[in-house]
Amino acid sequence: MTDPIHEIDVLLVEDDPGDVLMTQEAFEHHKLRNQLHVVADGVEALSFLRREGEYSDAPRPGLILLDLNLPRKDGRQVLEEVKNDETLRSIPVVVLTTSQAEEDILRSYNLHANAYVAKPVDFERFIEVIRQIDDFFVSVVKLPR
Secondary structure (H helix, E strand, O other), rough: OOOOOOOOEEEOOOOOOHHHHHHHHHHHHHOOOOEEEEEEHHHHHHHHHHHOHHOOOOOOOOOOEOOOOOOOOHHHHHHHHHHOOOOOOOOOOOEEEEOOOHHHHHHHHHHOOEEEEOOOOHHHHHHHHHHHHHHHHHHHHOOOO
């Protein structure tokens, strides 16, 4: 008997409106049942995750899609704070960024990113990558509730 597919809340931390739109379209295109929440910078991301201020009713995400190059607090700092926070560290973080620099890849994994994905520039490929991330983290991997 297989487990039913569970819906999860996904937090997208992305400051580029075009990438936000493409991610939203990928969720709609593949009829992904997960709820996508979007914040535009690292400060907002941590407020969302810690349920502070306007995010006091925010759900705990089952997955974080994190860009590295963000205003106010960059993705590397967010990743470090999430993975050093006992209440947040179990949330899987997928770094989803344009950087293909070896230094960024190594640093992200050293900060305990669960995966590092370079954003494809092609729209169809981008949609497919989002579907694959969703399939893996929702259908394949067992996540804590």
